[in-house]
Amino acid sequence: MKVALIGYGKMGKTIEQILLDRGHQVVLIIDKDNLHDLNNTNLQQADVAIEFSNPESAVHNMLACFDAGTPVVCGSTGWLSRKEEIEKACTVKNAGLIHASNFSLGVNLFFELNRSLARLMHPHKEYAVQLTEIHHSAKLDAPSGTAISLAEQVMESYTEKARWVNSPSDNPADLYIESQRIDPAPGTHTITYSSPIDDISITHTAHSRQGFALGAVLAAEFLAGKKGIYTMRQVLGL
Numbered sequence: 679m680k681v682a683l684i685g686y687g688k689m690g691k692t693i694e695q696i697l698l699d700r701g702h703q704v705v706l707i708i709d710k711d712n713l714h715d716l717n718n719t720n721l722q723q724a725d726v727a728i729e730f731s732n733p734e735s736a737v738h739n740m741l742a743c744f745d746a747g748t749p750v751v752c753g754s755t756g757w758l759s760r761k762e763e764i765e766k767a768c769t770v771k772n773a774g775l776i777h778a779s780n781f782s783l784g785v786n787l788f789f790e791l792n793r794s795l796a797r798l799m800h801p802h803k804e805y806a807v808q809l810t811e812i813h814h815s816a817k818l819d820a821p822s823g824t825a826i827s828l829a830e831q832v833m834e835s836y837t838e839k840a841r842w843v844n845s846p847s848d849n850p851a852d853l854y855i856e857s858q859r860i861d862p863a864p865g866t867h868t869i870t871y872s873s874p875i876d877d878i879s880i881t882h883t884a885h886s887r888q889g890f891a892l893g894a895v896l897a898a899e900f901l902a903g904k905k906g907i908y909t910m911r912q913v914l915g916l
Contacts, residue, residue: 679697679702679703679725679726679898679899679902680702680703680704680705680723680724680725680726681697681702681703681704681705681724681725681726681727681728681898682704682705682706682707682708682720682721682723682724682726682727682728682743682748683704683706683707683708683727683728684708684716684727684728684729684730684731684739684743684750685708685709685729685730685731685732685735685739685754686707686708686709687709687730688887689730689753689887689890689891690707690709690728690730692887692888692890692891693728693730693891693894693895694707695891696888696891696892696895697895700895700899702895705723705724706720706721706723706724708739716739716742717742717746718742718745718746721742721743721746721748722746722747722748724748725748725749725902725903726748726749726750726751726774726898726901726902727739727743727748727749727750727751728750728751728753728894728895728898729743729750729751729752729753729754730752730753730754730894731754732754732756732818733754733755733756733757733818733819735754736752736754736756736757737757737760737763737764739752739754740752740764740767740768740775740777741764741767743773744767744768744771744773744775745771747771747773748773749773749774749775749901749902749903749904749905750773750774750775750776750901751775751776751777751781751894751897751898751901752775752776752777752778753777753778753781753890753894755779755819755822755823755824756818756819756823758823758826761777764777765907768906768907769907772905773905774901774904774905774906774907774908775901775906775907775908776897776900776901776907776908776909776910776913778893778897778909778910779822779823779824779826779827780823780824780827780865780890780893781890781891781892781893781894781896781897781910782884782889782890782892782893783889783892783893783896783914784882784884784889785824785867785882785884785889785893786893786910786911786914786916787916788867788880788882789827789828789831790916791880792828792831792832792869792880793831793834793835795869795871795878795880796831796832796834796835796836796869797835799835799871799878800835800836802871802873804873804874804875805871805872805873805878806871806872806873807832807836807853807869807870807871807872808853808854808855808856808869808870808872809821809825809828809829809832809842809853809854809855809856809867809868809869809870810855810856810858810866810867810868810870811824811825811855811856811857811858811865811866811867811868812858812859812860812863812865812866812867813857813858813859813860813863813864813865813866814859814860814861814862814863814864815859815860815861817859820844820857820859821842821844821855821857822857822865822867824865824867825855825857825867826842826855828867828869829842829853829855830842832853832869833853836853838850838851839851839852839853840852841853842854842855843855844856844857864884864885864886864887865882865883865884866881866882866883866884867881867882868880868881869881893910893913896913896914897910897913900912900913
């Protein structure tokens with residue numbers, strides 16, 4: 679499989695090593711110093727692109743991949759206000775896309791556990807629900823995309839929650855996500871149900887970037903040669 683890497687920070691370098699270890703070829707690397715190389719001719723060399731840049735660049739990068747006819751796996755977060763626009767563009771261009779707030783196998787299993795626990799807890803009104811996420815200080819967006827996904831999953835059952843918020847709120851329609859930035863934490867997410875009698879919590883703690891990077895590579899292997907919009911649930915058969 680020939681891969682274009684868009685974004686060559688710590689995550690991009692980890693993904694590159696996993697690609698090489700799995701026998702794939704990196705045919706294009708795009709970073710802030712060679713953005714002019716992000717064009718149709720160069721992208722068309724690749725069977726699939728893996729995009730881990732930043733919220734400001736991600737939309738432009740995905741659109742460039744659609745124009746080139748190159749399926750793209752996007753792991754950037756912080757751009758979801760334009761999700762509808764991107765998914766429409768993907769469909770119009772007959773392109774391929776997987777975007778996820780988190781590609782880790784463990785996190786995607788955790789997502790399933792989160793949905794199930796929320797369904798179990800919702801009838802028990804004595805329990806209040808709250809989310810906490812901890813990341814390193816270089817994390818650009820808060821709350822994390824993973825925390826937002828977890829909150830949205832909780833709200834599938836807690837329909838009385840109208841929105842998530844990133845600061846304490848007395849509004850019962852708000853679901854609070856507490857964001858902490860502590861080095862060198864790669865990422866910890868906790869959902870807690872608290873009552874006057876006891877607390878119930880589930881937590882996922884990442885120990886390194888390897889899990890995220892491997893999941894992105896698995897997604898790329900799944901997406902290569904495909905058209906349409908897919909999710910990590912489909913990649914992992916969940």
